[in-house]
Amino acid sequence: MRDIADKFLASVLSKTDRHSSEAPLLRTIRDHAIRKLTPGALPISTDESWRYTDLRSLYGLNLSSVSESQQIDEQILQSFRLPEATDFVVIVDGIFSEKYSSTLSAKEFSVLSNARAEPAGMQVALSKALLGTLEDRFGDGFSALNSSGARDIIMVTVNGESALERVIQVLNVNTKKDVFSCPRILFDCGVGVEATLIEDSLNIGGYRYFTNNVVELFVRENAKVDHIQLQREDLDSFFISNSFVNIERSGTYRSWAISCGAKLSRHNPHVYLGGNGAHADLKGLALCDKGRVSDTHSTLYHAEAHTSSRQTHKNIAADQARVVFNGKIKVFKDAQGTDAAQQSRSLLLSNRASIDAKPELEIFADDVKCAHGATIGQINDEELFYLKARGIDDRTARSLLNYAFARDVLDDLPIKSILPSIEENIRALTSF
């Protein structure tokens, strides 16, 4: 298997669209990543963190990249715009689409690109200093591949100058067959500022492709970021996403990662609690049916004293689906007073579906509260009978129970307009 992984890596690198006019910083980042991407850089099943997820079906693909942005029916795109969004950023096949985006001011928003001159200004200088720092420190082969291949890097700085609380929706659309795209976002939420970032990944056209997503997110002192990641790709697609989050002193980061689609999806949230009193609240929901694979490997780094984290991860697996959850919590030696609680709950709707759930704690401090729990169960027959005894048909009763199971992940979701789409995905899960 090592052979096909290396062959895949070489092929993807050779097809990356580079340009003599690429911005100098982009060149630096790409060259640095390429130096790391030597044979063996991409994982295979003998790697501990990939032992449950087989990448052969991905490595067997012959992929290319897109150098020009596609025309898309604007009405379709607008239909995905969430009413809560104050800013709408559209990425098509990995390429930032200015035409379809309505974006923040130049002070807050810039794009590092093949096709553009390198942006300038003070905010941009700050963003540029941050770019790649988290990826380089916490990333893996796939995130390095994103650094080497991201065509456009979206850089957002929310500095609180605008009275409006920003809700920035990044719509990541794929439209072409056998293409690999590397969406990349840098999100910097300034001191004391509150903002929401929504990443919404989907597919128009129903093709097979590979999205290799990376977001680097900086939560400054006292800042508060809500981060929603909605993955609703079609059945043929491959989706790998790395989220790197740094939370400074007294900052709060809340995330909702909802995985509904893709043939194979893998999400690696890395959340670094890097200042006293930093708090993270991670919620995850994996809805998985047919022969899909949905894998989440999260890591919470409690690096400083009095940091706290809450994590609730729910999985529902139907048909022959395979769901993996690995929740790592690292408590560093100096992180006294850490308060971490993780729970994962999984619901199996079929006797051919499988779920692997694993908490993983590494604790080096001695004054620490670390709770964790994992349960795997099935639909409760008594609950089902109770609903049916009130005239509710089998299918409705089951989807009601599925929804009830998922509900505590969705209850405090700040962006309510995505709920119908999630509910539809829950209803689509049949349980036999």
Place this chain on the structure above:
Amino acid sequence: MSSENKIILEASGLKAEINGAPILKGLDLCVRAGEIHAIMGKNGSGKSTFSKVVAGHPSYAVTGGKLEFFGEDLNELAPEERSKKGIFLGFQYPIEIPGVTNGAFLRLAFNSIQAARGGDELDPLEFDDFIREKLKLLKMDAGFLDRSLNEGFSGGEKKRNEILQMAILEPKLSILDETDSGLDIDALRIVANGVNSIHGDDDAIVLVTHYQRLLNYIEPDFIHVMEGGKIIKTGTKELALELESKGYDWVVDEYKAKAA
């Protein structure tokens, strides 16, 4: 009660088992429109099993005899079909379902039954008006609707919530399985008043209970004593008083003597 009234439920020689263990061993019971029946008996006599068998609980298998509802064989019908036809089971232990709000559940149940009867389904606003009237009947406040179904409800609240469901679903046959257990005297009165106001000439009620106390408030036409998976004695409401003072053993002895 006139024997001319329509038969709602008829069981004859009914046998049922769970996991291969026989529980009902030839039960006979005939319930007509307008009637209230009480089934009494010791723990383990099969009372709750009978309730669940009528409602169609999948863990129980009917292995013999006849069970008909308005002349139709119930055996092949799923629980939701039975409910749509007008069978209601008030649960002894109402199930808690966190994450499903009581109000949404009640509306879904109501609309399912309405659709089956060809009646009008109600949207959330219309249902809200409708349910508020019914809440008054059981002296429940509207806060109940926003809570998760039965989650964290006290024993009395759960039982009132059962009768609330009975009130909105307007069943033809209500089997109330130990609806009186765990109720204080005030709650018992509220629940009993609720049941009495729902009951009419076209429907029937079967109370499954240990205690005579409930029967002071809901007056039955017939009392049945159940033992060993059968009904071994049937009488009028005076029988309940006798059972209360003398226990069940004399009925069992009498039955055994007769059988010998």
